[in-house]
Amino acid sequence: MKFAAIHQIAAGFAKGDAISLEAVAIRDLCRDLGVASEIYVPAERIAPDCRTAARALEDYRPGAGELLIFHYSIQSPATEAFRRSPARKVVVYHNVTPGDLFRAFDEPLAARLEAARGELAEVARAADAVWADSAFNAAEVAALGLGGVRVFPLLFSAAAFDVAPDPVVRQGLSGPSKKILFVGRMAPNKCVEELIEAFAWYHKRLERRSELILVGSERACPRYFAMLRMFAAELDLMAVSFVRYASPAGLVAYYEAADLFATASRHEGFCLPVVEAMSKGVPVLARNVGGVPEAMDGAGVLFDGASPAELACLMHRLISDSALRGEVLASQQARIRRLQARPVRQEFEALLAAL
Amino acid sequence: MHLTVAGKDRSGDLGVEVAAAAAQLQASGSVGALAPEHSALVLKAAADRADYLRRYLGLLGLRHGVRTADYYVPRGPGWRGRIAAAMKTALWKLLRYQHDRIAFQQNAVNELAIAALEFQREETERELAELKRRLALLERERGGPAP
Numbered sequence: 001m002k003f004a005a006i007h008q009i010a011a012g013f014a015k016g017d018a019i020s021l022e023a024v025a026i027r028d029l030c031r032d033l034g035v036a037s038e039i040y041v042p043a044e045r046i047a048p049d050c051r052t053a054a055r056a057l058e059d060y061r062p063g064a065g066e067l068l069i070f071h072y073s074i075q076s077p078a079t080e081a082f083r084r085s086p087a088r089k090v091v092v093y094h095n096v097t098p099g100d101l102f103r104a105f106d107e108p109l110a111a112r113l114e115a116a117r118g119e120l121a122e123v124a125r126a127a128d129a130v131w132a133d134s135a136f137n138a139a140e141v142a143a144l145g146l147g148g149v150r151v152f153p154l155l156f157s158a159a160a161f162d163v164a165p166d167p168v169v170r171q172g173l174s175g176p177s178k179k180i181l182f183v184g185r186m187a188p189n190k191c192v193e194e195l196i197e198a199f200a201w202y203h204k205r206l207e208r209r210s211e212l213i214l215v216g217s218e219r220a221c222p223r224y225f226a227m228l229r230m231f232a233a234e235l236d237l238m239a240v241s242f243v244r245y246a247s248p249a250g251l252v253a254y255y256e257a258a259d260l261f262a263t264a265s266r267h268e269g270f271c272l273p274v275v276e277a278m279s280k281g282v283p284v285l286a287r288n289v290g291g292v293p294e295a296m297d298g299a300g301v302l303f304d305g306a307s308p309a310e311l312a313c314l315m316h317r318l319i320s321d322s323a324l325r326g327e328v329l330a331s332q333q334a335r336i337r338r339l340q341a342r343p344v345r346q347e348f349e350a351l352l353a354a355l
Numbered sequence: 356m357h358l359t360v361a362g363k364d365r366s367g368d369l370g371v372e373v374a375a376a377a378a379q380l381q382a383s384g385s386v387g388a389l390a391p392e393h394s395a396l397v398l399k400a401a402a403d404r405a406d407y408l409r410r411y412l413g414l415l416g417l418r419h420g421v422r423t424a425d426y427y428v429p430r431g432p433g434w435r436g437r438i439a440a441a442m443k444t445a446l447w448k449l450l451r452y453q454h455d456r457i458a459f460q461q462n463a464v465n466e467l468a469i470a471a472l473e474f475q476r477e478e479t480e481r482e483l484a485e486l487k488r489r490l491a492l493l494e495r496e497r498g499g500p501a502p
Binding site: 094103105106107166173188193197200201204205206208209223226227228230231233234238288298299300301302303304305306307310312313314316317327328330331345 | 356357358359360361362369372373374376377378380381383386387388394395396397398399400401403404406407411414418429442443
């Protein structure tokens, strides 16, 4: 191995977060290769239950012959640490959500996102190599005039979901109603309001015994979350549940109980939850945008240009048409088999060898 | 509508069927209870956080009431479902007789709390405008911006 250690830095760390999961998977890969590896994150951005998995960025001390991998997604103190580090450097671009989508709800956050997009070219030039977790993200970097961006698709570890479902959550989901699930941050780019409106059509006109379960933190944009609550209330939708936090066991219970996973997100660098849903045998309905088609890889259902009523009818068909459902599930099982057969270690070693 | 199922373009068959079913649904009316200008979605057009707050309080002012009249009773399948729904409807009418008095009081409290928020916001804006005016005056007198 050409590196004495391979460390990673990121803007935040939390259980279930896609970037955190990838950082853990890379750290484990490095350790399997016999290389010391740690994850460093600004101390105040490490979730309290993750203090053993990630170390404080303030404790990062680069040594000779090391490699530093920077997971780039937003402006944070990690960017400055990356700039200063004398180690060989790789930036992994996970996409930065366009600030415009946040402006109505939180203009300081919109400014941070725009700044992060503005800094991307400089950060990428400071690196010895740029990796992107989807071809969509790689194309964004290439559009800045940077060549040689390598695609290293976001790592999915089925083992992270290999836990027994939370019995309390499962008990709460044991009713006969049809369950439509969304998992993701409650952020404006996810367009959860479009999902709620589609569900209103489905619930009021097609299947009264149904519920929409929205699992995801509201902390990224509380004002957007307030709008969603208000919108669900004005549509008189008691059947919409907002679940702000789910443990891995809780998340497994939601996936296992779901009849359909749906997302109307309009900006995604990859979208790990669609892969998670596929691995749990839940039909996936997603907007054909950004890195989502890569995450789906020819499986599930992709839509574009659908009105809320059309989306509701599509949900209905996917839940009630067993032939269509079978076709979708078969494509998803094939997708998961391809993912499981992915030679991750060889891909990673090839990327390291190219440095 | 473009539709891809299991990697195949199904816009021409499934997409058309879904669009026809949706048109049938829409012909029977909308699912929203409010006019678009009163919908929570107007918040998406806010210029900034201050504008968001103004719009939010305006929308909140329209939503102070606990509604009891249009309570929906779900109907299960078969004759058992019909009987259960009839019983629940009768029970709800009976409960409303007492419940509406409580709802009336709660609605009044909600409305007063929202008005208090609005008064507080107006007062804060007035104080801020006054402070900005006095700061500008001081800076003019000093001949430069305050440190």
